Amino acid sequence: MSADTLNLAAEGGGGLFTPGGPGFEAPSVGIFFPEAWSWGDYGAGSPYLGGITKYAVLLLVATALTLLFLWWTTRKQTKVPGRSQSIGEIFFLFIRTQISRPMMGVKGDKYLPLLISLFLFIFAMNIMGIIPFLQLPVPSNLSYPVGLALIVYITFIVVGIRAHGGVGKYLKSAVVPSGAPWWILPLLVPIEVISNFMIRPATHAIRVFATMFAGHLLLATFAAGGWYMFNPSAGPVFGTISVLFSGASLLAFILFTAFELVIMFLQAFVFTLLAALYIGEAQEAH
């Protein structure tokens, strides 16, 4: 939940049961547009530039967190692993046995660094949404997941071209379903092209963006609602009711925060899994 919303609710003063007080204003999409710290004319007025916003700062934090995790889990390597080394190894093996091997087999092991980077980076960006005071998941700005989806997109196309030995051969294998009768191809090929080369990267990026966006909005709504309903000065009866309402909202906020953590992990996992699936598919010679 962003400070703006808190301020908005706080400025309203009255809250629930205040006669003539402000109505409840649910958090708007405005919370996903933090103010930019700008110098000079940088970013001003352009629809393609965001400037240095809270997102950029949180991106830095997430990157630092990821690098710290990597350093911490691999700095000491011994045959009998310590705690941090074990965590690193468990994570490495988790990515390998849960994502890489089922999707790409043993020959996909060379893409492990990519998958590990993707998972860690996305998870770190996601959890920015539930770290107190930061509380804004970086992928709720579509620019960031699009960058990562683009990397995966380029990677799987390059891998496909290499694996099939030429652009033409790869495209043929990717858009012409094997075993389909010739007369259905005019219908199938456009569908395959759209599905494999347009919808696929778009959904890849939007999936994590949308869940982070919605999750954050949900948490912000619970927080703002709880704040709005907290009005103990409304009299003995209404005051008690308002506090109870507020408490319920707070409880929901906490529960949904825990739920969000699961979703954050899951979305990082799904993004990485799909990346492995796409690369594995491109790798496969039909």
Next chain:
Amino acid sequence: MLGLAAEEQNVLRIHIDELVFGLIAFVVIFALVYKYAVPRITKMLDERADSIEGGIERAKKAEAEAEEARQQYREKLGEAHRQYSQELEKAKEQRAAIIAEAREEAQVEARRIIDAAHAQIEADRQQAMNQLRIEIGTLSTDLATRIVGESLADSGAQGRVIDRFLAELEQADDAQQAEVR
């Protein structure tokens, strides 16, 4: 700035600069993972797998060696048992032989002693007989002298006395001889 942001709140915005920031951050992370983290982790995992395999192999070898040593030990133990029983057997035989020998020797010795005793007795008897004969001769001579000296009147009677005396002597001698036999 706030006004600008509020103006165009397009949720599906893609800002080039933010996209580039994200890419740079990802490249930094990827570089560290690719160059540093993954090689280290895979290297250590491989090394560990190697050493575990090596450890299993070593354990197998040690087991085989132990088994061999146990076999040798068993053989030696069996051999020792055999030797022991052989020695025991030999000792028993020796003991029996010694006992038999000793017994034989003792018997021989006993016989020798007995024979010697017999011979001694015989010799003593002979000697006694001779002695006796000499004494009897002397006695007879004495007797004869006395008889002759004191009275030769009754020469006939004297002759009978001497005869009878000698006959008795003879008889006693025979009886004694029979008794010894």
